Amino acid sequence: MTTGTTDRLAAAADAARLAPSVHNTQPWRWVVREDQLELYAEPGRQLREQDPDGRLLTLSCGAALHHALVALTAEGFAARVERPAATPLAVVHAEPHGPADPAAMRRLQLLRVRHTDRRVASEEPISAEVLHELTEAARRAGARLAVLNRDQVLQLAVMIEHSGEAQQHDERMRAETAEWVGGERSEGTGLPDTVIPAELPLTTVAERDFGVSTGKLDAGTGHDTAAQYAILHGDGDDPADWLRAGEALSELWLAATEHGAAVLPLSSPVEMGFTRQALRRMLGETGYPFLVLRLGTADPDHAGPPHTPRLSAEQVIEIV
Numbered sequence: 253m254t255t256g257t258t259d260r261l262a263a264a265a266d267a268a269r270l271a272p273s274v275h276n277t278q279p280w281r282w283v284v285r286e287d288q289l290e291l292y293a294e295p296g297r298q299l300r301e302q303d304p305d306g307r308l309l310t311l312s313c314g315a316a317l318h319h320a321l322v323a324l325t326a327e328g329f330a331a332r333v334e335r336p337a338a339t340p341l342a343v344v345h346a347e348p349h350g351p352a353d354p355a356a357m358r359r360l361q362l363l364r365v366r367h368t369d370r371r372v373a374s375e376e377p378i379s380a381e382v383l384h385e386l387t388e389a390a391r392r393a394g395a396r397l398a399v400l401n402r403d404q405v406l407q408l409a410v411m412i413e414h415s416g417e418a419q420q421h422d423e424r425m426r427a428e429t430a431e432w433v434g435g436e437r438s439e440g441t442g443l444p445d446t447v448i449p450a451e452l453p454l455t456t457v458a459e460r461d462f463g464v465s466t467g468k469l470d471a472g473t474g475h476d477t478a479a480q481y482a483i484l485h486g487d488g489d490d491p492a493d494w495l496r497a498g499e500a501l502s503e504l505w506l507a508a509t510e511h512g513a514a515v516l517p518l519s520s521p522v523e524m525g526f527t528r529q530a531l532r533r534m535l536g537e538t539g540y541p542f543l544v545l546r547l548g549t550a551d552p553d554h555a556g557p558p559h560t561p562r563l564s565a566e567q568v569i570e571i572v
């Protein structure tokens with residue numbers, strides 16, 4: 253192996269810093285060795301109250317893994333991944349394969365523009381073709397996307413109201429959210445005021461109420477009647493399944509970004525056991541729910557919300 257390979261592995265871990273994560277906790281750590289890249293969960297950045305099993309932590313790590321793989325492919329590397337789904341969560345072996353691939357380069361660019369959009373979705377619904385592509389993207393990466401019908405969306409709205417209320421009434425959960433959300437967030441993690449709606453927008457299914465009164469995002473007026481809701485789910489409910497779900501989330505989010513679709517993950521119903529069970533029943537008990545997603549068409553006339561901060565490379569990547 254060459255130092256060139258090690259450099260590319262380090263660059264892939266660097267690109268993975270852009271991955272989405274619950275409350276922007278970035279709960280991962282990379283170790284770059286001469287010929288392999290190892291992904292570890294960072295327990296110090298786990299949400300102990302909202303995510304005691306590490307489901308959302310592992311899902312976030314899966315999104316980071318997928319980001320690293322996109323970066324390696326863009327550089328002309330072929331990657332093979334072992335997923336012990338314990339410690340480490342994944343090991344990436346990479347070998348130079350050919351010249352940089354323009355389609356893969358394009359995906360790398362999409363990683364850089366992808367973001368969470370908490371603004372009201374525009375009145376233009378996502379086309380059936382794009383929805384199909386997002387479903388295929390999730391399937392390719394090893395998970396499934398169930399797009400909800402109107403009745404199911406109304407049931408989801410009630411579920412999310414209940415999970416949100418239960419969290420609001422739990423002092424420890426409120427305190428945990430406050431640790432990660434609101435303010436300027438100059439330390440490189442969490443959600444700054446600039447991405448939190450100044451006022452909760454009118455939506456069929458409520459957005460997460462972070463309990464922050466200093467939000468600065470203009471979420472727009474109108475009602476998101478054109479938004480679609482979907483459940484990312486899979487066959488099992490083990491860490492290996494959560495990791496795959498994270499990879500699928502990243503894969504489908506890239507496809508959404510390519511088509512101008514806005515994605516908003518809603519995880520509170522997955523965090524609470526009683527609503528997670530209700531989501532499972534909604535899936536006809538054929539799968540385990542990992543995340544609810546709101547899908548809409550991004551507002552083409554206004555720039556999206558700013559990017560959330562990230563930890564520095566030195567804080568999450570160790571080159572040995």
Ligand SMILES: Cc1cc2nc3c(=O)[nH]c(=O)nc-3n(C[C@H](O)[C@H](O)[C@H](O)COP(=O)(O)O)c2cc1C
Binds near residue numbers: 367443543
């Ligand atoms: C597993 C997971 C769960 C999330 N849950 C929520 C949520 O319930 N509500 C919300 O507004 N954003 C949610 N997000 C979005 C994150 O807050 C967002 O990814 C993070 O702040 C980084 O910002 P970015 O996606 O714009 O890069 C979630 C993201 C992930 C990966």
